[in-house]
Amino acid sequence: MLSTNSNEDRLSYIQFLGAAGVVTGSKHLINTGDESGRQGMQVLVDCGLFQGQKEWRERNWQDLPLPASTIDAVILTHAHLDHCGWIPRLVKQGFHGPIYATPATIDLCGILLPDSGHLQEEDAAYYNKTRTTKHAPALPLYTLEEAKQCLTLFRPVNFGEVKQIDNQLSFRFVRAAHILGSAMAEITLPSNGKTSKLLFTGDIGRVRDTQIAPGRVLHSGPTEGEDCDLLVMESTYGNREHPHSDPRPEMAALIRTTLQRGGSVVVPSFAVERSQKFLFLLKELMETRQIPRVPVHADSPMAINAVEVFLKHTEEFSPETKALIEKYGSPLHWPNFYFDCTQADSKKINESRYPSIIVSSSGMVAGGRILHHLLQRLPDPRSLVLFIGFQAPGTRGFTIKNGADEVKIFGQQVPIRAQVAALEQFSDHADTPELLEWLHTFKRQPKQTYLVHGEPAASSQLREAMTKELGWNVQVAAYREKVQVE
Ligand SMILES: [Zn+2]
Numbered sequence: 004m005l006s007t008n009s010n011e012d013r014l015s016y017i018q019f020l021g022a023a024g025v026v027t028g029s030k031h032l033i034n035t036g037d038e039s040g041r042q043g044m045q046v047l048v049d050c051g052l053f054q055g056q057k058e059w060r061e062r063n064w065q066d067l068p069l070p071a072s073t074i075d076a077v078i079l080t081h082a083h084l085d086h087c088g089w090i091p092r093l094v095k096q097g098f099h100g101p102i103y104a105t106p107a108t109i110d111l112c113g114i115l116l117p118d119s120g121h122l123q124e125e126d127a128a129y130y131n132k133t134r135t136t137k138h139a140p141a142l143p144l145y146t147l148e149e150a151k152q153c154l155t156l157f158r159p160v161n162f163g164e165v166k167q168i169d170n171q172l173s174f175r176f177v178r179a180a181h182i183l184g185s186a187m188a189e190i191t192l193p194s195n196g197k198t199s200k201l202l203f204t205g206d207i208g209r210v211r212d213t214q215i216a217p218g219r220v221l222h223s224g225p226t227e228g229e230d231c232d233l234l235v236m237e238s239t240y241g242n243r244e245h246p247h248s249d250p251r252p253e254m255a256a257l258i259r260t261t262l263q264r265g266g267s268v269v270v271p272s273f274a275v276e277r278s279q280k281f282l283f284l285l286k287e288l289m290e291t292r293q294i295p296r297v298p299v300h301a302d303s304p305m306a307i308n309a310v311e312v313f314l315k316h317t318e319e320f321s322p323e324t325k326a327l328i329e330k331y332g333s334p335l336h337w338p339n340f341y342f343d344c345t346q347a348d349s350k351k352i353n354e355s356r357y358p359s360i361i362v363s364s365s366g367m368v369a370g371g372r373i374l375h376h377l378l379q380r381l382p383d384p385r386s387l388v389l390f391i392g393f394q395a396p397g398t399r400g401f402t403i404k405n406g407a408d409e410v411k412i413f414g415q416q417v418p419i420r421a422q423v424a425a426l427e428q429f430s431d432h433a434d435t436p437e438l439l440e441w442l443h444t445f446k447r448q449p450k451q452t453y454l455v456h457g458e459p460a461a462s463s464q465l466r467e468a469m470t471k472e473l474g475w476n477v478q479v480a481a482y483r484e485k486v487q488v489e
Pocket of ligand 1: 081
């Protein structure tokens with residue numbers, strides 16, 4: 004039996020409540036007490052949705068192993084839904100503490116969480132209409148309104164600022180360079196009679212060399228020279244290497260050829276971050292006359308809001324982005340760039356017979372306005388569908404990208420006659436060599452390292468690589484496993 008009478012006897016532990024053995028649902032609980040009951044602080048690092056296959060999505064409906072009302076605070080690394088999308092559910096279940104995040108993350112959550120609530124409501128309505136659910140009636144995980152309400156709990160914490168949560172547990176955000184506002188959380192707490200430093204990486208962005216990840220809007224490189232006792236690290240690309248060539252010449256050639264033959268370019272892309280990056284690259288290619296000046300449509304209801312959030316956070320821009328904005332101003336006012344917000348605007352693009360570039364979401368063609376654009380352009384051999392993001396197995400995007408002859412959209416089989424191409428260089432995750440390069444900058448070897456946020460093969464291969472190359476003690480975290488902070 005562990006004694007918890009004094010701070011000296013505290014044995015803090017972590018419990019992995021998501022993103023263990025899978026890349027979504029990030030939720031890591033820190034408890035500064037022992038396992039016999041609630042002691043000290045309970046803090047959740049990230050609170051993400053499980054996404055993808057049904058067996059994972061069903062976990063979104065499971066309760067946490069502790070009452071949500073007993074969690075004192077959430078520390079959020081970034082605004083991707085697999086890290087923040089379960090927050091409205093947590094609040095619905097009784098959590099009422101502060102949610103700490105960087106100002107840019109809070110702004111992005113203000114767009115993404117209500118949209119997620121809207122999609123949850125749409126899904127429930129669809130299941131009820133088609134009666135494809137055993138639950139009658141199907142309910143949303145949370146609604147748009149509930150998602151909006153939880154935004155009042157967010158509290159901004161700037162990079163580098165030390166935030167004291169109670170008299171013992173404190174944290175600060177350092178840069179993860181993954182997406183706008185993304186951070187790693189350095190947490191200091193008492194355990195076993197001493198102070199321990201924990202580092203939760205969230206998702207880790209590309210390393211310093213911008214040439215291998217061109218088109219970055221943000222300055223690149225996660226904070227180097229870290230120093231911690233316990234590391235909880237992502238492993239999404241733990242067994243993969245990104246192409247290291249500059250995608251711009253290939254991108255320009257693909258677009259030029261398509262436009263010359265009278266076709267349009269359709270780009271399925273996430274509305275936030277990836278779309279902005281791609282628009283900046285298009286502008287650069289047009290201004291340097293590598294592609295003709297044709298109309299560019301950013302067709303997503305979130306696109307204008309997302310651009311405004313980006314422009315608000317110039318402190319995160321790379322020097323190249325700063326120069327581009329200084330020279331040409333806001334993308335919202337660039338000639339020939341259209342942010343189509345209403346459905347009528349979106350419809351007009353489909354009626355146009357002139358070649359154009361259409362950037363629309365969802366990024367994996369799961370839903371959204373991209374479906375209408377693909378319905379129109381996929382049967383046209385002059386057009387090009389250009390993928391710039393990861394396509395998960397089982398999605399329409401995966402089917403199209405992998406050479407199928409047809410794909411089902413709105414209940415009809417649509418023939419794929421358009422050219423299909425993919426550029427793999429746009430990833431926002433460091434690959435294996437980059438992760439190892441970053442780990443080499445650590446001041447010392449952490450006593451404990453746990454890998455999360457990776458498919459089992461990716462996590463175990465990264466574990467092997469880290470053991471071999473760094474000689475570190477590395478474990479792959481298991482779902483709901485508890486580990487003591489040593
Ligand atoms: Zn992410």
